[in-house]
Amino acid sequence: MKELVISGNEAIAYGAIRAGCCFFAGYPITPSSEVAEELSLKLPEVGGRFIQMEDEIASLAAVIGASITGKKAMTATSGPGFSLMQEHIGFAAMGEIPCVIVNVQRGGPSTGLPTHPSQGDVMQARWGTHGDHEIIALSPSSSQECYTLIIEAFNLSEEYRTPVIFLTDEVIAHLREKLVLPDSKSINVVTRKKPDVPPENYKPFDTSFGKVPPLADFGSGYKFHITGLTHDETGFPTDDSKKTAVLLKRLQDKIIDNRDKIVRTDNFMLDDAELTIIAYGAVARAAKEAVLAARERGIKLGLFRLITIWPFADKEIAEISKRMKAIIIAEMNMGQLRTTVESAVKGRCNVLTVGRADGEIVTPSNILEKVKEVGIVH
Amino acid sequence: MYTEIAKSYLRKEKFPSVWCPGCGHGLILASILRAIHKKGWKKEETVMVSGIGCAGRIPGYVDFCTLHTTHGRALAFATGIKFARPELNVIAVMGDGDAAAIGGNHLIHAARRNINITAIVFNNFIYGMTGGQKSPTTPRGFFSSTSPYGNAEPPFDLCNMVKGAGAVFVARGTEYHLPALDTIIYKALSKNGFSFVDVIVMCPTSFGRKNKLSSDATQNMEWIKSISIPKKKAEGLSQEELQGKIVIGIFADSLRSEFVEYYEREILKEGKCPKNTKSD
Numbered sequence: 095m096k097e098l099v100i101s102g103n104e105a106i107a108y109g110a111i112r113a114g115c116c117f118f119a120g121y122p123i124t125p126s127s128e129v130a131e132e133l134s135l136k137l138p139e140v141g142g143r144f145i146q147m148e149d150e151i152a153s154l155a156a157v158i159g160a161s162i163t164g165k166k167a168m169t170a171t172s173g174p175g176f177s178l179m180q181e182h183i184g185f186a187a188m189g190e191i192p193c194v195i196v197n198v199q200r201g202g203p204s205t206g207l208p209t210h211p212s213q214g215d216v217m218q219a220r221w222g223t224h225g226d227h228e229i230i231a232l233s234p235s236s237s238q239e240c241y242t243l244i245i246e247a248f249n250l251s252e253e254y255r256t257p258v259i260f261l262t263d264e265v266i267a268h269l270r271e272k273l274v275l276p277d278s279k280s281i282n283v284v285t286r287k288k289p290d291v292p293p294e295n296y297k298p299f300d301t302s303f304g305k306v307p308p309l310a311d312f313g314s315g316y317k318f319h320i321t322g323l324t325h326d327e328t329g330f331p332t333d334d335s336k337k338t339a340v341l342l343k344r345l346q347d348k349i350i351d352n353r354d355k356i357v358r359t360d361n362f363m364l365d366d367a368e369l370t371i372i373a374y375g376a377v378a379r380a381a382k383e384a385v386l387a388a389r390e391r392g393i394k395l396g397l398f399r400l401i402t403i404w405p406f407a408d409k410e411i412a413e414i415s416k417r418m419k420a421i422i423i424a425e426m427n428m429g430q431l432r433t434t435v436e437s438a439v440k441g442r443c444n445v446l447t448v449g450r451a452d453g454e455i456v457t458p459s460n461i462l463e464k465v466k467e468v469g470i471v472h
Numbered sequence: 473m474y475t476e477i478a479k480s481y482l483r484k485e486k487f488p489s490v491w492c493p494g495c496g497h498g499l500i501l502a503s504i505l506r507a508i509h510k511k512g513w514k515k516e517e518t519v520m521v522s523g524i525g526c527a528g529r530i531p532g533y534v535d536f537c538t539l540h541t542t543h544g545r546a547l548a549f550a551t552g553i554k555f556a557r558p559e560l561n562v563i564a565v566m567g568d569g570d571a572a573a574i575g576g577n578h579l580i581h582a583a584r585r586n587i588n589i590t591a592i593v594f595n596n597f598i599y600g601m602t603g604g605q606k607s608p609t610t611p612r613g614f615f616s617s618t619s620p621y622g623n624a625e626p627p628f629d630l631c632n633m634v635k636g637a638g639a640v641f642v643a644r645g646t647e648y649h650l651p652a653l654d655t656i657i658y659k660a661l662s663k664n665g666f667s668f669v670d671v672i673v674m675c676p677t678s679f680g681r682k683n684k685l686s687s688d689a690t691q692n693m694e695w696i697k698s699i700s701i702p703k704k705k706a707e708g709l710s711q712e713e714l715q716g717k718i719v720i721g722i723f724a725d726s727l728r729s730e731f732v733e734y735y736e737r738e739i740l741k742e743g744k745c746p747k748n749t750k751s752d
Contacts, residue, residue, distance in 0.1 A: 141743030159552025
């Protein structure tokens with residue numbers, strides 16, 4: 095068993111290569127640059143390709159281009175670059191091209207706080223590109239999870255032919271800690287379904303093979319058309335309202351129908367809890383400390399950690415809310431997930447937010463102060 | 473035979489096209505297809521990428537691996553395709569607004585990088601699909617739906633720009649001078665490195681009507697003919713004499729190490745990433 099002391103950003107690069115990533119295109123931006131730096135070093139060693147593009151728009155375009163030739167491909171950025179990438183997150187969603195977009199969140203809006211952490215992009219990840227579409231977004235809480243979860247990110251993008259957003263933050267990105275490299279048998283690597291019909295019968299959006307149609311590679315003998323325009327099963331544009339409705343519904347269904355397989359969560363001392371913190375990313379670590387401190391004082395506090403941010407763990411939160419006096423959401427923003435949690439809780443218990451958007455992590459004492467407030471409420 | 477060759481590369485069931493009567497896009501497309509035929513490129517090993525606009529619709533009509541992307545980004549997608557799978561033949565077709573305005577940054581960087589892609593701009597001085605707004609190549613004083621008093625801005629000379637950025641093959645042709653265009657595009661496809669062709673083409677519907685050339689195709693073509701000067705002849709003329717003229721010919725044809733070949737030779741090592749083969 096190999097152990098390393100490694101930052102989250104480096105762990106993402108290592109995990110990506112383990113997942114079969116053979117192509118990276120990106121543009122330098124703090125605090126994500128180590129992902130690009132590490133891959134510029136490591137990708138050529140495994141026969142992979144690294145390119146630094148002229149901006150983030152071009153970076154995701156090149157990633158999508160590479161993916162259409164059958165390569166697992168990724169980019170990494172932070173808030174300002176993530177804003178620029180929205181155009182092609184939409185293209186990848188519409189063209190159903192697998193790709194992984196790492197967003198190491200920093201303070202915003204605009205240039206904001208380049209070297210400080212944030213979780214201010216959770217709603218941009220969900221709704222940043224125009225039009226209706228589902229998205230998958232995952233959030234790691236440790237170097238270990240950066241490694242294992244980025245593999246999951248690739249797997250989900252390949253399985254569902256969709257862009258997957260890896261929402262990490264500056265704390266997790268730069269925190270150096272132990273990574274135990276899992277033995278290869280314990281790692282599952284998924285590769286997209288390829289067509290087995292002859293090229294002349296191939297349709298890139300053929301739903302007779304299910305809601306996630308097989309995707310051929312450019313250069314593998316199959317000729318086909320991909321467009322960002324609304325299209326039918328053949329891939330060619332249409333503005334027929336019935337066909338449009340069918341396409342948009344399928345883009346939604348292929349994720350929502352499989353939400354139980356996509357949604358990953360974690361519990362800490364939740365079984366007997368009367369109060370729950372909902373947290374993700376770096377804040378989940380502070381929340382764990384808060385749980386332990388509260389328990390010492392006899393308060394039955396638990397932690398529900400989101401690993402998948404989108405699709406949202408609404409069913410799970412609804413279930414928990416039935417036995418809680420209150421739910422406290424702790425996140426490095428001004429309460430972005432609150433309405434989403436409230437719509438899952440449906441008034442069954444109080445929902446409070448501990449939010450910070452000042453470039454500092456939410457601390458255990460920030461959370462414990464909020465716990466005290468709940469004590470007063472009840 | 474001249475048109476039959478081109479026809480054999482079309483997705484005929486996708487016609488009629490979206491293009492207006494008198495539009496020259498079909499003529500340029502046929503020239504590209506003849507050049508591809510002469511190169512002997514297999515359809516399934518040829519990729520055509522486009523952005524948005526009237527030229528953006530071209531890939532939908534041709535029987536290759538085709539990718540219709542976002543406005544201005546054709547070359548960024550094409551770069552990903554070529555770098556990931558260099559054995560494919562990659563062509564990017566763009567409009568003038570597409571390539572020179574929103575996609576200008578991608579154009580100069582593709583030229584600088586010298587990646588083996590052929591970029592062809594369908595330069596009709598106008599945003600045709602959105603209804604005839606001025607573009608970065610609209611000549612000064614000319615009319616469009618957003619320059620109702622005449623265009624106040626000077627235009628780009630795309631060939632100068634792309635040559636300056638380092639492209640190894642740079643040329644300009646027109647829809648009027650088709651045999652010459654066939655030769656130019658064939659040379660561009662043959663070049664190992666970033667090759668660029670600026671093709672002057674008319675949009676009678678928007679540019680022609682607004683600029684007293686009428687919507688008549690032949691009248692528009694006659695105008696192109698009247699203002700075109702071969703490069704050799706232009707070399708003896710002053711800037712004043714060249715005012716309002718279009719210089720056609722080959723402006724760069726040089727040698728420089730190609731990006732993907734350099735990467736594969738100097739940087740890439742053997743590894744687990746699958747190597748591509750044509751039968752893969």
